[in-house]
Amino acid sequence: MIDTRLAPYGAFALRAALGIMFIAHAYLKIAVFTVPGFAGFLGQVGFPTALAWPIILAELIGGLAILLGFYGRAVSVVLLPILLGALLVHAPNGWVFNAPNGGWEYPAFLALAAIAHVLIGDGAFAVKPATLGLGSAAPLRPRVG
Numbered sequence: 001m002i003d004t005r006l007a008p009y010g011a012f013a014l015r016a017a018l019g020i021m022f023i024a025h026a027y028l029k030i031a032v033f034t035v036p037g038f039a040g041f042l043g044q045v046g047f048p049t050a051l052a053w054p055i056i057l058a059e060l061i062g063g064l065a066i067l068l069g070f071y072g073r074a075v076s077v078v079l080l081p082i083l084l085g086a087l088l089v090h091a092p093n094g095w096v097f098n099a100p101n102g103g104w105e106y107p108a109f110l111a112l113a114a115i116a117h118v119l120i121g122d123g124a125f126a127v128k129p130a131t132l133g134l135g136s137a138a139p140l141r142p143r144v145g
Contacts, residue, residue: 011123012069015069018113019067022079026060045089066117067114076114077132083111 039052087109
């Protein structure tokens, strides 16, 4: 069962962690790997190098939007291809992310966290929550009989 008193705060914690993670990864690509380094990596794994800036900006702006709860659910949907792309890149490296070239468990976890965010909602403290056209935000009720 869902604790309806605390669920909005749990959804906020998930949203905040996901948003901060996207911001941190955008910063990592700029400050540590550098944009040319990240572009080179994309080329090395078979993606167009021109995707470097769009990915970085999507992670940075999307992370801020998720963190603030500004259409966060919709942003999580939009960022899913980036997470799934990272999952595909890291899948051949094995499970653990500290494997050479990084494993796949972290991108998989983040993709599932984004999906959970979409399904659960933005939670408490959202600036502009998104309903994704799924109707009202009324809780689902189990069918009886």
